[in-house]
Amino acid sequence: xLEPLTAPLPWxxxxxxxxxxxPLLLLLGGKTFGVxxxxxxxxxxxxxxxxxxxxxxxxxxxxxxxxxxxxxxGMAAGGFVAVRLFxxxxxxxxxxxxxxxxxxxxxxxxxxxxxxxxxxxxDALVTxxxxxxxxxxxxxxxFGARYAxxxxxxxxxxGLATFQRASLATVLGFFIGGLVVTFGVLPVVLRLVLR
Amino acid sequence: xxxxxxxxHVRDFECQDVEQVPPGQRDxxxxxxxxxxxxxxxxxxxxxxGVVFVQSEVASWFRIQEMFRFHSFHMYxxxxxxxxxxxxxxxxxxxxxxxxxxxxxxxxxxxxxDGTGLRGRRYWIGGTLFGVGWALxxxxxxxxxxxxxxxxxxxxxxxxxxxAGTWAYAALQRHLPH
Numbered sequence: 001x002l003e004p005l006t007a008p009l010p011w012x013x014x015x016x017x018x019x020x021x022x023p024l025l026l027l028l029g030g031k032t033f034g035v036x037x038x039x040x041x042x043x044x045x046x047x048x049x050x051x052x053x054x055x056x057x058x059x060x061x062x063x064x065x066x067x068x069x070x071x072x073x074g075m076a077a078g079g080f081v082a083v084r085l086f087x088x089x090x091x092x093x094x095x096x097x098x099x100x101x102x103x104x105x106x107x108x109x110x111x112x113x114x115x116x117x118x119x120x121x122x123d124a125l126v127t128x129x130x131x132x133x134x135x136x137x138x139x140x141x142x143f144g145a146r147y148a149x150x151x152x153x154x155x156x157x158x159g160l161a162t163f164q165r166a167s168l169a170t171v172l173g174f175f176i177g178g179l180v181v182t183f184g185v186l187p188v189v190l191r192l193v194l195r
Numbered sequence: 196x197x198x199x200x201x202x203x204h205v206r207d208f209e210c211q212d213v214e215q216v217p218p219g220q221r222d223x224x225x226x227x228x229x230x231x232x233x234x235x236x237x238x239x240x241x242x243x244x245g246v247v248f249v250q251s252e253v254a255s256w257f258r259i260q261e262m263f264r265f266h267s268f269h270m271y272x273x274x275x276x277x278x279x280x281x282x283x284x285x286x287x288x289x290x291x292x293x294x295x296x297x298x299x300x301x302x303x304x305x306x307x308x309d310g311t312g313l314r315g316r317r318y319w320i321g322g323t324l325f326g327v328g329w330a331l332x333x334x335x336x337x338x339x340x341x342x343x344x345x346x347x348x349x350x351x352x353x354x355x356x357x358x359a360g361t362w363a364y365a366a367l368q369r370h371l372p373h
Contacts, residue, residue: 011272014251018273019280021244026288028236029228030301033281035337039361046358056365063225071237072340078245079254079344085246088345091255099261114249115256115333115347122349134349137331138339138356139363144325145336146364147371148318149306151325152335155318156274161281164305165312173322174329175263181330182263189331 008094022158031067034154036145038072041065088114106187107194119193129192148173220302227299236296245341254341256333263330317373328360 008014025031044053044061092100092111103111108118124130145151148170150159156174159167248254253273262270287293288301295301311318329335332353334342339357342350364371 008269009247009251011251011269012276014247014253015273015276016280017247018244018253019277020284021240022281023284023288024240025237026285026301026303027293027295028240029230029233029297030295030299031228031237035335035340038340039336039357040365043358043361043365054362054365054368056368057362060225063229067228067234067237070234071241072337074238074241074243075245075248075337076340076344077238078242078247079249079341080245080346081242082246082249083345086250089249089252089255091252091257094252095257095261096266098266099257099264102264102266103257103260111257114252114254114345115342120256120333120347120349125349125352133331133333134353135356137328137333138353139360140324140328141332141334141336141339141353142328142357142360142362143364144321144323144328144360145357146321146361148321148325151337152274152329153337155306155322157277157281159306160278161285162303162305163282166306166315166318169313169315169318170322170325173319173324174326177323177326177328178259178263178330179326181327182260185327186330 008089008091019157019161022161025071029067032154033158034068034150035072035075036142036151036154037065038068039142040146041069090114092116106190108190119190124193127193129189129194132189133193144177228295228297230297233296244337245344248338248341249345254334254338254345259330259333315373317371320372328357 022033025033040057041061041064044057044059044065046053046057050058090112091114095111100111103116108116118124119130119133125134141151145154148155150167150170152174155167155170160171251273252258253270258270261267285303289303293301325335332339334350334353336357339350339354343354
């Protein structure tokens with residue numbers, strides 16, 4: 001293992017590197033950066049009879065989405081590589097004091113690691129609140145991303161970078177939903193998971 | 196736009212990746228970039244992106260919470276500079292008329308094929324529902340994959356749930372306002 005990083009990669013390094021993905025995918029094969037399409041490709045790849053699938057999921061997913069599935073396979077491998085090389089980052093220890101104080105008040109004992117294990121471990125799934133975070137949260141990520149036609153990569157990065165109004169509307173929607181949950185829903189849900 | 200033509204657009208969504216491409220050019224667009232060298236390229240770019248997602252803590256629930264509480268510039272700086280670099284990259288590709296490594300033409304076409312833009316209901320409703328999910332799960336689709344790789348295996352349950360949400364959208368699509 002290399003020297004563990006004591007601070008996160010600064011935004012002015014990480015942001016431009018992420019932004020470079022857009023022209024790189026275009027130059028490699030004229031592809032648009034958009035991760036949530038893979039949720040559709042994965043559904044289309046589920047081995048059940050075609051007539052059980054809605055029309056939206058009946059297409060040649062290998063030909064249309066093969067490249068993108070290879071891309072997210074890389075993203076998962078990148079997560080593995082990063083942790084092997086540099087160790088798990090301590091985001092919980094790096095966040096601002098104000099956020100840490102808020103989270104402690106919500107019941108997180110000691111914010112540490114990349115995600116709080118008491119919320120995002122398999123044990124959390126059997127608490128009354130855990131499925132709200134992981135199952136309901138995951139469901140809405142998939143439903144909302146396909147409804148809007150893109151997620152953070154497709155709309156917030158690819159869409160805004162090409163000055164598209166549809167993407168601006170979507171990103172404003174992201175924040176409406178996110179703020180309502182952060183300030184209105186999480187205080188209740190965290191109590192259900194952590195009690 | 197009439198209800199009938201809107202439905203026609205919905206039916207026309209053969210695949211998200213190419214739904215922005217004019218129908219006549221879709222076959223060509225689908226074949227483009229599926230060669231082995233390009234596929235190796237996507238894999239390597241994906242690995243790099245995954246490493247950056249972990250090292251910059253974009254994949255962290257804590258950073259998402261910090262963002263929605265407006266307590267730090269970190270996430271806004273990342274998204275803002277990513278958009279700026281992407282926009283410059285696209286501008287360079289367009290102004291120089293660059294082609295892919297295999298010589299294919301590069302097309303950049305609008306995401307809203309139906310031209311509804313800011314008035315498109317699907318963007319507001321879908322975006323808001325996604326935001327609710329993003330704040331609950333603390334991860335958007337890219338980081339879901341990266342977190343699974345980094346050992347947060349419960350995100351597999353998040354991924355299956357996201358697939359269930361996608362399937363639900365697929366089943367309900369015709370009945371939803373777009």
